[in-house]
Structures are given as structure tokens and as C-alpha cells.
Amino acid sequence: MTKIEPKGEMTLRTLALPADVNVNGDIFGGWVLAQMDIASGIVAAERADGRVTTVAVDAMKFIRPVQVGDVLCVYAWVERVGTTSMAIGLEAWARRRHTGEREKVTEGLFTYVAIDDAGRPRPVPEKSRAKGSDVG
DSSP, X not given: XXXXXXXXXXXXXEEOOGGGBOTTSSBOHHHHHHHHHHHHHHHHHHHHTSOXXXXXXXXXXXXXXXXXXOEEEEEEEEEEXXXXXXXXXXXXXXXXXXXXXXXXXXXXXXXXXXXXXXXXXXXXXXXXXXXXXXXX
């Protein structure tokens, strides 16, 4: 059996706490979405060499629930780059509190726009200074 590994680079790691549960006792999907927005914002800002803003959640798929005590790890990558925008792909994996097993729980695609200090769109540089390379 082939073991599935996360795609992208681990960008965020956090603990699911009791304050973040929904009425079913699972971690609230909005909390997971917020963690993914933080992680994708980090990757987008690095790629844009500056300020960015989320303009769309193009896709979001909740695969399995996250439980209290799970460690949520968000992996992110630059999917594509346009003139002023970029799409960031994401996978969220939970390391289960009781078993230590790792399981993919959510995936998504977020769009960001690079902005200047006045909040207006600006071009995304050809290459990121942070990584030194572009999407291949």
C-alpha cells in the first residue's frame, strides 16, 4: 500500500483546542479555514515580496473532522502566478492526539493579490527573493 504524503511545504502548525469546537464536538470548519488563510497568506506574501490580500477561496474541501487535541499542520505551495495575483494550494493534515497517525483533513485553493501600501494591486515580481525561484 502506498503511503500518501502531504504536498507542499509545512507552513503552519497549531493545536486544536476546546474553545474551537462546533456543536457536534468537532473543531469548527471556520477555524480550520482561518488557519489555512494564515498559512497561504505567508506563502503568498513571500512570493509577492510584500503585502497581499485574500481575494477568493476558490476551493475548499473538508475531508475528515479535526478533533480537540489534534495538531493541525497546513502545507502550502504556489500553484500559479499571474500579473498581480497568485493561487496558493493547500492541504491540512491532522496528527491525531490518541494515535499519532497523520491524516489529510482539508484541501483548498486560495487566490491572493499583491497590493501596494495604498491597497492597490501591484505586479507580482518575476521571482521571489525569499525562494529565488518561480513556479515551475
